[in-house]
Amino acid sequence: KTIMTDDEKLDVIIFIVSAGPNVPAIGKDVLRETIDSIDENIGDDVKYTYFISTDNEEQYDFIKEEFAIDPEFLLEARLTTNSWAKEFNYFFDKYKHITKNIIYSHDDIVIKTENFYKIITDSLRDKQEEVGWVTFTNDRYYNHDGKILPNSIKDRYAIDRSSYPYIFECHKFKDVEKVYKPELLEYPEHPVKVHTPFPHFCFVSVKSLEKIGHCCEWTEYTILIDDDWAHEALSKNLNNVWIPNIFYDHPNPYHSPRRLHSADLRYQAEAHDAFEKKWGFSIRDELTDEQIEQIREKYKGTKIADSSYRNTFDWDYLT
Numbered sequence: 001k002t003i004m005t006d007d008e009k010l011d012v013i014i015f016i017v018s019a020g021p022n023v024p025a026i027g028k029d030v031l032r033e034t035i036d037s038i039d040e041n042i043g044d045d046v047k048y049t050y051f052i053s054t055d056n057e058e059q060y061d062f063i064k065e066e067f068a069i070d071p072e073f074l075l076e077a078r079l080t081t082n083s084w085a086k087e088f089n090y091f092f093d094k095y096k097h098i099t100k101n102i103i104y105s106h107d108d109i110v111i112k113t114e115n116f117y118k119i120i121t122d123s124l125r126d127k128q129e130e131v132g133w134v135t136f137t138n139d140r141y142y143n144h145d146g147k148i149l150p151n152s153i154k155d156r157y158a159i160d161r162s163s164y165p166y167i168f169e170c171h172k173f174k175d176v177e178k179v180y181k182p183e184l185l186e187y188p189e190h191p192v193k194v195h196t197p198f199p200h201f202c203f204v205s206v207k208s209l210e211k212i213g214h215c216c217e218w219t220e221y222t223i224l225i226d227d228d229w230a231h232e233a234l235s236k237n238l239n240n241v242w243i244p245n246i247f248y249d250h251p252n253p254y255h256s257p258r259r260l261h262s263a264d265l266r267y268q269a270e271a272h273d274a275f276e277k278k279w280g281f282s283i284r285d286e287l288t289d290e291q292i293e294q295i296r297e298k299y300k301g302t303k304i305a306d307s308s309y310r311n312t313f314d315w316d317y318l319t
Contacts, residue, residue: 003097010099011047012117012203013075014038015091017084018063018107019055020221026255027059030108032066033252038105043115051095053078053087084222085215092214096206105201108256110249112139120203123191123243127318132208132233135197136246137169137187144253146180148173151250153242154226155195156287157295157308167312169244187244188315194242195307196230200250211236218274219267227283228275234303241318 018031035050042048050073054060060079067074075095080087088104096102113119116136124131141149150168160167166174172184199222204212212232215225233240251259276282281295296305310316 006100009047010049012101012103013091013095013099014048014050015088015102015104016050016052016107017054017087018052018059019084021260022108022258023054023056023059025260026258027054027056027107028062030252030255031059031062033254034105034107034109035066037109037111037248041111041114041116043117046117048117049073049075051075051077051091053080053082053091055079055081083217083220085217085219085225089214089217092209096210099206101203101205102209103201103203104199106199106250108250108252108259109201110252111201112247112249113245116246119246120243123318124241127239128205129207130237130239131241131318132204132212132236132238133197133230133240134203135194135240135242136201136248137242137244138198138200138250139247140249140251140253142170142180142182142185144249148178148180152198153194153196153312154198155307155312156227156283157195157292157305158310158312159308160311160313162286169313171311171313186313188242188317191241191243191318193239193306193316193318195234195240196227197240197242198250199226201248208233208238211238216274216278219270221266221271223267224271224275224283228278231279231304234306235299237303239303239318 016034018027052063054063057079060077063077082090120134135152138151141147141151148170149165150170153168155161158167160171163174169185169187172186176184212229216228230240272282272284280298281291292305292308296308299305
């Protein structure tokens with residue numbers, strides 16, 4: 001492949017797979033709104049394009065039609081039955097040399113923060129070489145449904161892990177009447193180090209992903225890919241980061257009643273078996289203090305168990 005300078009490369013490629021049992025019902029609507037919200041909010045002077053795959057022929061035709069006016073914004077569209085992991089690995093190997101960064105996104109996202117790409121790069125500044133996965137704030141449940149439910153980060157190690165859902169920005173609800181009150185939300189003031197970003201909308205540099213490695217192709221669905229990739233980053237002593245002042249909705253609140261929620265946990269048993277075989281412990285149930293001590297010992301010298309020494313709301317700022 002031709003060697004490109006950083007100035008010649010794209011800033012970011014946005015990777016989306018729009019596949020599975022939800023696509024026939026709401027695929028076009030949610031995908032269009034996802035693309036529109038990214039385009040409207042990514043900011044000016046960002047060199048970006050999309051890679052989009054689907055297993056649905058009508059969705060594939062829609063994608064081609066959607067980008068027909070501006071074909072430079074569609075790097076590749078694929079009609080394929082590949083698993084999410086296999087498709088991502090294909091994409092990464094083929095295109096990593098032409099971009100500095102990657103965003104992978106679900107197909108039912110609504111971005112709510114303008115100029116989010118500049119906020120990302122400004123937030124990371126000279127820290128990007130030590131950063132793995134970067135994620136943002138999904139405020140969909142408490143803003144749209146009034147549920148006390150943080151859904152941006154998961155942490156199976158934190159001291160307050162058994163307090164779910166009264167963790168992260170929702171931790172103050174634990175000691176008061178269990179009714180949603182927006183004034184009780186508490187966000188970190190700046191980007192913070194976290195354990196596992198949910199896989200709704202995530203950013204990573206190509207350099208970091210080359211250290212983290214390919215996506216495990218252990219099931220046909222995405223279950224536990226976020227946990228595995230988070231552990232991979234932390235095992236390489238990269239920091240996974242939450243930038244709290246970039247907001248998005250997932251799932252898209254205007255279409256989520258039509259989603260087949262029972263399909264979201266397909267292949268759960270197979271994924272848990274594969275995770276346990278790879279990492280040497282199970283995350284099927286809440287980890288005990290004894291298990292965490294064993295993980296601290298097994299993975300000492302890495303960042304895997306760092307969050308086990310603090311509460312989810314004891315912000316560990318990226319400074």
